[in-house]
Amino acid sequence: MRMFRSGMWGVLALVAALVLSACSNKGRLAPVDDHSVSATRGAARVLPGSENAGKPGYYTVKPGDTLIRIGMDHGQSGRDIARWNKLENPNLIETGQVLRVLPPGPDAPVTKPTSSASGTNAPPMPSAPATPTPPAANAAPAGAEDTISFQWPARGNLISGFDESKNKGLDIGGKVGDPVMAAADGRVVYAGAGLRGYGNLIILKHNNTYLTAYAHNQTLLVKEDQVIKRGQKIAEMGNSDADQVKLHFEIRRQGKPVDPAKYLSAN
Structure with missing residues (x-):
């Protein structure tokens, strides 16, 4: 009888020890050796192009x-x-x-300037000889792919002039609804409000060298891919995404902002 009781106490002691051991390990998870996760993190995804x-x-x-x-x-x-x-x-x-960002095929330009160095002189085209002579006022610089006669896109007071670091074009004041005209013949490559800071915007492409941009309009009167004539009314002036009614006008030569005042005709 004593041996039975002694054996029974031994069993109970073993059970108690197992319970205590389980409690002491409660909440501890065995480490997971996930080689697949490490492999996935280590392999960088190749981006298009x-x-x-x-x-x-x-x-x-x-x-x-x-x-x-x-x-x-x-x-x-x-x-x-x-x-x-x-x-x-x-x-x-x-x-x-x-x-x-340049058209494919043999007609694509070989190089394109990407420098953002200060100064308002437009860089020459690859096919034209470089010249340090600045463009004459009121005339497009020599050496361009095509010589384009740009007219003023709106009639109004000049609020802000060109500053390559602060203002990439001219700001022309006016009243809501004043006409905005195309500065030269071209094709509409963008008409919408998808570029922050420009409001209702129109971008015209005139050739492989020049773009013009017309921002902060109240109303857009043209659509993408539409062919436009110099002097044609393309928008009405407004203050979309701006603190006052104005037209923000840019001329870009191969994507680089240049001073429109050096390109616009005197009239």
Whole structure:
């Protein structure tokens, strides 16, 4: 009987020890050796076009970029860039993605200036000899692909002049509804409000060298791909995305903002 009781106490002691051991390990999980997770993190995803990074005619997308902005900065239509890169959704581009920003084929320019150095002198085209002589006032610089006669896009007081670092064009004052005219013959490559800071915006492409931009409009009167004549009314002045009624007007030579006052005719 005593042996039975002794054995029974031994069993109870063993059970108690097991219970205490289980309680002391409660909440502790065995480490998981997940090689698949490590492998996934270690393998960087290859972004579209990465093999072209750094090549002439290509651009690596930065945070905050849009096709409209990229096109404007490279003298191209955002729609053309989407087509050249076979983008199914032009609104979906990724930081680090590399995009073709010059047209494919033998007619594409060999190089394109990308310098943001100060100064208002437009860089010469690759096919034209470089010249340090600044352009004469009220005339387009020599050496351009085509000589274009630009007219003033609106009648009003000049609020702000060109400053490459602060104001990439001219600000012309007026009243709501005042006409905004095309500065030269061209084609509408953008009409909308998708570029922050510009409000209702129209971008015209005049040739492979020049774009003009017309911002802060109240009403847009043209559509993308529409062919426009010099002096044609394309919009009505407003204050969209601006602190006052004005037209912000830019001339871009191969995507680089230049001083419109040096290109506009005197009349």
